Amino acid sequence: MGCDAVAAEVHPYLDDQLEPDRVGRIQEHLRGCAACTQLYERQRAMNSVIRQHAHYYTAPKHLARSIRSNLRTLAEAERPRRRNAWGWFASGAAFASAATLAVSLSLLQPGPRGGGLEQELIAAHVRSLMANHLTDVASSDQHTVKPWFSGKLDMSPPVTDLTAEGYPLVGGRLDYLDQRAVVALVYRHNQHPINLFVWPGDAAATPLLARQGYNLVRWSQGGMTFAAVSDLNPADLQDFQKLIARSAP
Amino acid sequence: MTEQARVRRFEQLAVPHLDAAYNLARWLTRNDADADDVVQEAFLRAFRFLDGFRGGSERAWLLTIVRHTCYSWLQQNRPAEVVAGYDLEAGDLDAASLDPSFRPPLAGPDPEIALLHQADEDLLNEMIAELPPQFREVVILRELEDLSYKEIAEIAAIPIGTVMSRLARARKALQRAWARRRTEEARHGV
Ligand SMILES: [Zn+2]
Numbered sequence: 001m002g003c004d005a006v007a008a009e010v011h012p013y014l015d016d017q018l019e020p021d022r023v024g025r026i027q028e029h030l031r032g033c034a035a036c037t038q039l040y041e042r043q044r045a046m047n048s049v050i051r052q053h054a055h056y057y058t059a060p061k062h063l064a065r066s067i068r069s070n071l072r073t074l075a076e077a078e079r080p081r082r083r084n085a086w087g088w089f090a091s092g093a094a095f096a097s098a099a100t101l102a103v104s105l106s107l108l109q110p111g112p113r114g115g116g117l118e119q120e121l122i123a124a125h126v127r128s129l130m131a132n133h134l135t136d137v138a139s140s141d142q143h144t145v146k147p148w149f150s151g152k153l154d155m156s157p158p159v160t161d162l163t164a165e166g167y168p169l170v171g172g173r174l175d176y177l178d179q180r181a182v183v184a185l186v187y188r189h190n191q192h193p194i195n196l197f198v199w200p201g202d203a204a205a206t207p208l209l210a211r212q213g214y215n216l217v218r219w220s221q222g223g224m225t226f227a228a229v230s231d232l233n234p235a236d237l238q239d240f241q242k243l244i245a246r247s248a249p
Numbered sequence: 250m251t252e253q254a255r256v257r258r259f260e261q262l263a264v265p266h267l268d269a270a271y272n273l274a275r276w277l278t279r280n281d282a283d284a285d286d287v288v289q290e291a292f293l294r295a296f297r298f299l300d301g302f303r304g305g306s307e308r309a310w311l312l313t314i315v316r317h318t319c320y321s322w323l324q325q326n327r328p329a330e331v332v333a334g335y336d337l338e339a340g341d342l343d344a345a346s347l348d349p350s351f352r353p354p355l356a357g358p359d360p361e362i363a364l365l366h367q368a369d370e371d372l373l374n375e376m377i378a379e380l381p382p383q384f385r386e387v388v389i390l391r392e393l394e395d396l397s398y399k400e401i402a403e404i405a406a407i408p409i410g411t412v413m414s415r416l417a418r419a420r421k422a423l424q425r426a427w428a429r430r431r432t433e434e435a436r437h438g439v
Contacts (some may be wrong), residue, residue: 010417011413011416011417011420012398012413015383015391015398015416017397017398017413023330037411042259042424042428043420043421043424044421046420046427047392048387048421049373049427050373050377050392051392051393053370053373053374054374054377054389054393055266055334055370055374056268056272056393057271057275057276057284058268058271058272059267059270059271059288060271060281060285063271063285063288063289064267065265065289066262066289067267068260068287070289070292070293071259071260071292071293071296072256074293074296074297075252075253075255075256075296076252081324083265101297127293133286133290136325158263161386178283229296241288
């Protein structure tokens, strides 16, 4: 075994990640080679310095509390839809890891549908408020928000600022409904945030409905489905719906 | 399973690894408040993915989600940091060669090792924080979480060989920079 080969394996050797026969050959080389021994000893010293002195950041106390309270709110919002919308997930056939799943989320036809959709929309709304993640792009300028989505989605959502009408645009983000990426536009009215979810495809409209303290209205136009969710009062939310419907193609 | 039971199951599974989650997020975002946000979001995601957890290491499963959430966050908020990391893949963090400052076999103990051991925590932590995130994370997962190469490969979604080479490059870079700083300080009598 030559010096180059030892240099290449000195880290897995230090980390005890080598097969026993490789370990034996490295040890044999180290016994007879001062240069490699020096390299090895220095690296070993450095690793122990890192282990002893690199800072381990422990979670602040309030974090566990926030997480517990987030979970209870989320569980409450998601309760009735779980068997429907997530049934396929429990079957696990397509499940490799959470990471690959999250990476592979993409905008696919058709958009979310099925019995659990309303619950899912409300859960997405609650989540955006809880995780302090209302917007990925924060801007009241529709010419900033609209281009932000291009390149992330293969659709271009209609984006209109309604400041003059009393519903200023706050920004936008990507959200996930039924494991598909959808557009979420955020508006505000008298300090009440409104999530306007948009995805391609037509679906039967639902009249305004109230669940868990939130109001929701859903409709389709121009080949897109829109759903507005907010704790705003029903009259104002319907007012908002009319304004969006008028401005969208 | 009722929702309450799901929440309890998730808490039993995930909360014991909250420190590991926070430590990784804090090292990747390099900021307390951002780490806080990212961990909260990651735990919500993990809760939604709970039915997909097939056993194995809970910590590795959770760290996979935390790491992914961190990178989404970085890409959104500080895209330059993530991209810059790839430039170093084959560049100046190269560790696959012997130390060019090689000296003849030593009679006594290597003086550099004594210097290495004079710890300066702030300097060390700064140096680690300055590594590109793709290198920083393997150092943190290996040295602070004591994970195997295989576990790190799964969490970071890279081959084991890449774990090995990134870890080697990162440590080598740290060791050289550390030794250089310690030597300078010793020379100037700091
Ligand atoms: Zn040698």
